[in-house]
Amino acid sequence: MSLTALARSLPSTVPFVGPEALERRTGRPFKARLGANESVFGPSPAVVDAMAAAARDSWAYGDPEHFEVKAAIAAHHGVGPENVAVGEGIDGLLGLLVRLTVEPGDKVVTSLGAYPTFNYHVVGHGGVLDFVPYRADDHEDPEALAERAAALHPKLLYFANPDNPTGTWHEGAAVQRLIEATPEETILVLDEAYADFAPGSALPPLVPFRPNVLRFRTFSKAHGMAGARIGYVLGAPETLVHFDKVRNHFGLSRMAQAGAIAALADKAYLRETVARVAQARETLAAIALDAGLRPLPSATNFVAMDCGGDGAHARAILDGVISRGVFIRMPGQPPLDRMIRVTVGRPEELALFAEALSASLRDR
Amino acid sequence: MSLTALARSLPSTVPFVGPEALERRTGRPFKARLGANESVFGPSPAVVDAMAAAARDSWAYGDPEHFEVKAAIAAHHGVGPENVAVGEGIDGLLGLLVRLTVEPGDKVVTSLGAYPTFNYHVVGHGGVLDFVPYRADDHEDPEALAERAAALHPKLLYFANPDNPTGTWHEGAAVQRLIEATPEETILVLDEAYADFAPGSALPPLVPFRPNVLRFRTFSKAHGMAGARIGYVLGAPETLVHFDKVRNHFGLSRMAQAGAIAALADKAYLRETVARVAQARETLAAIALDAGLRPLPSATNFVAMDCGGDGAHARAILDGVISRGVFIRMPGQPPLDRMIRVTVGRPEELALFAEALSASLRDR
Numbered sequence: 073m074s075l076t077a078l079a080r081s082l083p084s085t086v087p088f089v090g091p092e093a094l095e096r097r098t099g100r101p102f103k104a105r106l107g108a109n110e111s112v113f114g115p116s117p118a119v120v121d122a123m124a125a126a127a128r129d130s131w132a133y134g135d136p137e138h139f140e141v142k143a144a145i146a147a148h149h150g151v152g153p154e155n156v157a158v159g160e161g162i163d164g165l166l167g168l169l170v171r172l173t174v175e176p177g178d179k180v181v182t183s184l185g186a187y188p189t190f191n192y193h194v195v196g197h198g199g200v201l202d203f204v205p206y207r208a209d210d211h212e213d214p215e216a217l218a219e220r221a222a223a224l225h226p227k228l229l230y231f232a233n234p235d236n237p238t239g240t241w242h243e244g245a246a247v248q249r250l251i252e253a254t255p256e257e258t259i260l261v262l263d264e265a266y267a268d269f270a271p272g273s274a275l276p277p278l279v280p281f282r283p284n285v286l287r288f289r290t291f292s293k294a295h296g297m298a299g300a301r302i303g304y305v306l307g308a309p310e311t312l313v314h315f316d317k318v319r320n321h322f323g324l325s326r327m328a329q330a331g332a333i334a335a336l337a338d339k340a341y342l343r344e345t346v347a348r349v350a351q352a353r354e355t356l357a358a359i360a361l362d363a364g365l366r367p368l369p370s371a372t373n374f375v376a377m378d379c380g381g382d383g384a385h386a387r388a389i390l391d392g393v394i395s396r397g398v399f400i401r402m403p404g405q406p407p408l409d410r411m412i413r414v415t416v417g418r419p420e421e422l423a424l425f426a427e428a429l430s431a432s433l434r435d436r
Numbered sequence: 437m438s439l440t441a442l443a444r445s446l447p448s449t450v451p452f453v454g455p456e457a458l459e460r461r462t463g464r465p466f467k468a469r470l471g472a473n474e475s476v477f478g479p480s481p482a483v484v485d486a487m488a489a490a491a492r493d494s495w496a497y498g499d500p501e502h503f504e505v506k507a508a509i510a511a512h513h514g515v516g517p518e519n520v521a522v523g524e525g526i527d528g529l530l531g532l533l534v535r536l537t538v539e540p541g542d543k544v545v546t547s548l549g550a551y552p553t554f555n556y557h558v559v560g561h562g563g564v565l566d567f568v569p570y571r572a573d574d575h576e577d578p579e580a581l582a583e584r585a586a587a588l589h590p591k592l593l594y595f596a597n598p599d600n601p602t603g604t605w606h607e608g609a610a611v612q613r614l615i616e617a618t619p620e621e622t623i624l625v626l627d628e629a630y631a632d633f634a635p636g637s638a639l640p641p642l643v644p645f646r647p648n649v650l651r652f653r654t655f656s657k658a659h660g661m662a663g664a665r666i667g668y669v670l671g672a673p674e675t676l677v678h679f680d681k682v683r684n685h686f687g688l689s690r691m692a693q694a695g696a697i698a699a700l701a702d703k704a705y706l707r708e709t710v711a712r713v714a715q716a717r718e719t720l721a722a723i724a725l726d727a728g729l730r731p732l733p734s735a736t737n738f739v740a741m742d743c744g745g746d747g748a749h750a751r752a753i754l755d756g757v758i759s760r761g762v763f764i765r766m767p768g769q770p771p772l773d774r775m776i777r778v779t780v781g782r783p784e785e786l787a788l789f790a791e792a793l794s795a796s797l798r799d800r
Contacts, residue, residue, distance in 0.1 A: 123488070323527070
């Protein structure tokens with residue numbers, strides 16, 4: 073195969089191994105699936121109904137202009153449809169953004185240990201990643217990121233708030249300072265996948281939109297639609313218009329579009345999910361403390377737990393939990409790899425985790 | 437926005453305007469949707485059930501390795517799972533292939549008037565398209581394509597069999613000659629989206645797989661799942677492995693994966709759909725002849741009709757049909773733009789088309 077020079081240089085890879093692959097390897101299904109920050113509480117029943125109805129209509133392509141779902145998202149945020157672009161999850165949209173902006177050798181700034189799929193896209197387009205360490209308190213370091221961006225004038229500056237994999241967050245005022253410090257020619261990639269779980273004070277105002285700030289949101293987390301594949305980006309129209317140059321126009325399924333519209337309409341269900349997640353987070357923190365681990369504060373649907381050792385120590389604890397049928401994950405990058413990361417679950421799933429964790433720790 | 441040089445050069449575009457956009461423009465829904473080569477007969481009831489069940493499970497990401505759906509596709513074709521890569525429709529897979537192989541300035545050969553979305557991807561990666569005219573009998577010209585490929589040694593050589601937008605097809609022996617004539621460093625992109633409708637003799641054997649031949653198939657046409665977004669490519673493992681370098685790993689929805697497995701299991705429904713399509717094609721051909729248009733032979737789910745004039749003539753006929761509430765399309769490229777292209781429908785939809793067509797012709 074006559075690959076491009078860039079494609080020749082890339083590894084064949086899966087940034088995250090799915091729980092299904094682990095299940096096939098062990099031959100045993102997981103008893104609890106708490107590793108991928110999915111919402112075990114599921115989508116709203118209205119979403120399930122809307123997607124089932126759309127299944128019957130799925131002989132027809134979905135609207136390539138995403139007219140209705142863009143209108144619903146715009147209304148939800150009180151902005152115009154021209155401030156919305158929709159795609160196959162944040163992952164898909166990040167890939168398009170990187171393709172639009174990054175040429176081989178271009179610099180991109182992110183935090184050391186932040187979202188691997190963003191890095192995958194940057195490397196996949198020949199970009200050169202520059203990493204800023206997390207602060208000692210396991211928060212991203214917006215001041216250091218701003219400084220680094222001012223020095224490098226990178227094409228993209230990635231910042232997740234709330235953060236994955238730590239779950240920590242910054243107040244909106246700090247994010248606003250980062251927005252204002254971002255060089256004009258740099259796009260600030262504000263990954264707000266977990267925004268629905270965060271206190272309102274963590275989110276800087278949406279408007280006025282700046283041409284160099286893009287805010288990524290998803291239906292995969294609080295809306296419980298990870299398997300449906302739909303995310304969106306909020307921004308200035310003159311920036312979003314470029315996505316039309318490179319997108320897979322018919323890539324968004326009818327079911328995802330119909331489900332997203334139903335999800336936004338069921339505000340009570342979203343509130344309920346957010347409350348259940350907050351409560352489950354408390355339970356997870358208590359489980360961590362009971363087990364002698366230090367839970368990090370979280371404004372997401374997961375809790376990172378500092379195991380108090382090195383990567384090998386956390387990996388051994390994680391392996392012990394996984395081998396007991398509870399799927400969890402951990403950051404791969406030191407020093408964050410002192411932690412395990414556990415998605416919230418229903419009480420019975422959290423009990424399974426607690427049991428697996430204490431058994432795993434007993435083995436040590 | 438600091439776009440790449442390539443991105444700056446690209447237009448913001450939608451290769452195909454969706455019927456929804458036309459409906460919004462006129463304020464009237466179409467009475468019949470016969471323009472996008474969708475299957476009005478819909479997916480199998482088993483597919484609808486499988487997708488509805490998957491909707492309930494859609495809180496979880498789909499398997500990023502596509503293990504079960506790859507196994508089902510492999511079994512269907514009597515090949516190994518390593519001969520299958522799955523993606524967000526043929527469009528999505530074509531985009532990945534172009535990204536893997538085409539650098540700015542690289543040559544790509546296709547037929548003049550063939551699939552615009554393939555061209556969109558090539559241009560989107562800076563490739564230079566070289567066009568071979570259709571034969572005078574409105575078939576692609578495999579001999580001329582082979583000659584051109586031998587002269588240019590392009591990165592990619594695109595050939596659709598059966599063809600879109602003409603519906604015509606070549607026998608497997610002719611395709612096999614094209615396969616053998618394709619230069620080793622050129623990848624033959626064999627777009628077989630309509631293979632399920634074609635006589636068996638039109639398809640050269642799948643095995644042995646050659647490293648430079650990729651055969652694209654879809655669930656969007658005969659399986660009636662256009663809105664679910666799933667297609668696949670059959671090929672040699674050493675070629676397919678490269679898709680893992682650039683794909684959106686979690687891009688395939690749970691519903692699409694579950695639906696595809698159910699579709700392959702319901703072979704009776706597929707046979708029934710293919711028979712209904714063949715019958716509807718006959719009806720469409722008769723409608724064309726009655727109206728004084730010349731229907732082209734078709735091994736697809738649509739019939740191209742030569743209106744016997746130039747592009748403006750066909751466009752006027754098409755506009756008359758569309759304004760009467762029947763969505764159809766036409767090729768944009770001379771000399772194919774003498775034609776209108778009509779997807780098969782149920783008897784009542786075909787009757788609506790016949791009525792709209794004769795009214796449109798009366799207006800001329």
